Amino acid sequence: MTGIVLWYLNRATGITSLVLMTLTVVLGTLVRRHGRIPGLPRFAVQGLHRNVGLLSALLLITHVGTAIVDSYVDIGVSSTFVPFVAGYRPFAVGLGTLAVDLLLLVLVTSLLRNHLPLRRWKAVHLTSYLLWPLAFVHGITAGTDLGGGWLLWLVLGCAVAATWASLAALATRRNTPPPGERAAAALTATSDALATGTPVGVFRNG
């Protein structure tokens, strides 16, 4: 395979992977917020989150593989898992390596979800919020420059989407009172709603 094909393949899978990872994060936070995609059943949101995540991981195999095979850049097999040992742009590539390490953890724990204590799975899964920025910074520093065209807008769009999704999830977490406060809040909300004639909403227990 010629160097230029490898380079294009590496760039293409990298960009697509970032887009899919962004979509995975957005879908994941949507599940967390009990969100729906109009026209789709609830299980579709979760199903898409899993499948898009898996797809992005698969694409990463090609992305990492082409980088190793391409003799133009000094990135060896060890760089797949060991950060900052590459010859080519070690720091930038290293960030990508860290992202791959985290992704592998998230992936494995998710596949083995039913055999792990829930708290452990959750703790690892939350590192996705670290994983994405690592992948993002890797993307904009390890590759050649973004130029001023569609690629820049795409990458910016991913950043906006991931940031918005993360903030939305954080807001949901903040707006859920701890168990001890929920009953009193529900009582107040119910009597307020009855007094004003508005429908009583659903009170979430988590």
Added chain:
Amino acid sequence: MTAMTAPSRTRGLLDGPGPSFGEHLAAHGPLPVVDPHTLVEEAGLLGRGGAGFPTAAKLRSVATAAAASRRAPVVVANGSEGEPAAAKDATLLVLAPHLVFDGLALVAGSLGATTAYLAADPALLPALSAHLADRRDPVGVRLHPVAQAFLSGEESALCAALDGRPALPRTKFPPVRERGVDGRPTLVLNVETLARLALIARGDDLAAASMLVTRRMEIGGTPWVDVVDVPLGTRVGDVLRLDEAQAVLIGGYAGTWVEAGRAAHLRLDRESLAPAGAALGAGVLAALPSDRCGLAETARVVGYLAGESAGQCGPCLNGLPRIAAALDLLARPGPAPSGLLRDVQRWSGLLPGRGACSHPDATVRLVASSLRVFSDELARHRAGRCHGRYGHPFLPVPRSPR
């Protein structure tokens, strides 16, 4: 020291001369070295914490779990008394604490427990600490203050609190008898159960055949609250003054209402109470005076119970506030929104068995009994009238928030 000290006559739980260790020994004699398992089984002792579970079965299951897990079990004397209408546990801990400590020592010894707790109202702990100082139990009892919350005495919530976690009920898989405090098999017994066990160990066969009742009445308009030791099977009418009462709350806030006329003839045992939809529960018998509005009293209690939900389970968190708000409306004279009763029934049907504890189940039973017993009042309210002439509340409801 003799192996068995039989008292010359049955001594009620609260009949002792005084709470000190010396007075306790003088009244009851030393604690015999006995194995409580068989004694409790023969006596047929049932738990006095509200559920009425056979104590022998509980002891056995913790012993089994301890053997299986090979971890030393924990024993807990539950004096939390989250029930605002009840005062029996507090009274017992003030008047006869050493009977409770004796019972705790017995079960600790028989199970090979290495840790023992007594959980109670913080106000009682200084005196209890002083009483403990007079004892030389093999397993030292750790005193634990409980917050005044309705669910603070729920077994799994109590075990969580003893572990330093929030006092919220946990799912029953696994139950606390297998994994409780510190992940160890845990025996939780009400303080009255333990006190009765201490009497049974001394040869008092009748100790299992009576119960502490918290009586709440009004006599000539004056409130009367006391705790009495009553033989099981006694007629409710012989325990309470019912001539000025319209209904009796049997059990506590997790109990049910029964019309006064019917209640008078009910006996304090499972066989007599069950057909009336009642149970001994926490041993509260409250005679609602005729000049009160039963719906308003119930609405206040249910508002309290809804606020005491742990807020962990969706059905309870959603159902109880709605039911409480509906009862509030039904408790006022004047027409209520149409379909409100139907809504209450529908919500009530969605709660039993769908929570981590039985709080919603009990609340729903209380509500259903109130709508049945006070159906005349419901009709009066619909017509814009209310029977209640006295604004002063009868049932005690603590002020929120916790």
Added chain:
Amino acid sequence: MTRLTVDPIACTGHGLCAELLPEGITLDEWGYPLLARGELPRNLVRTARKVAAACPTRALRLRDDG
């Protein structure tokens, strides 16, 4: 006897289970699951296992107490 159970504390009413196993689970008016009573029919056990695996909070479990 294989039964479906819900851990009511873990369950936050996502509602996937009712979509994936309507023969065994419906949702109440607040979005929380109502499980059909009794034993799970044998032909539904395999699906039920997958549905339990799909629960976002792992509140739905299959219990074997036969």
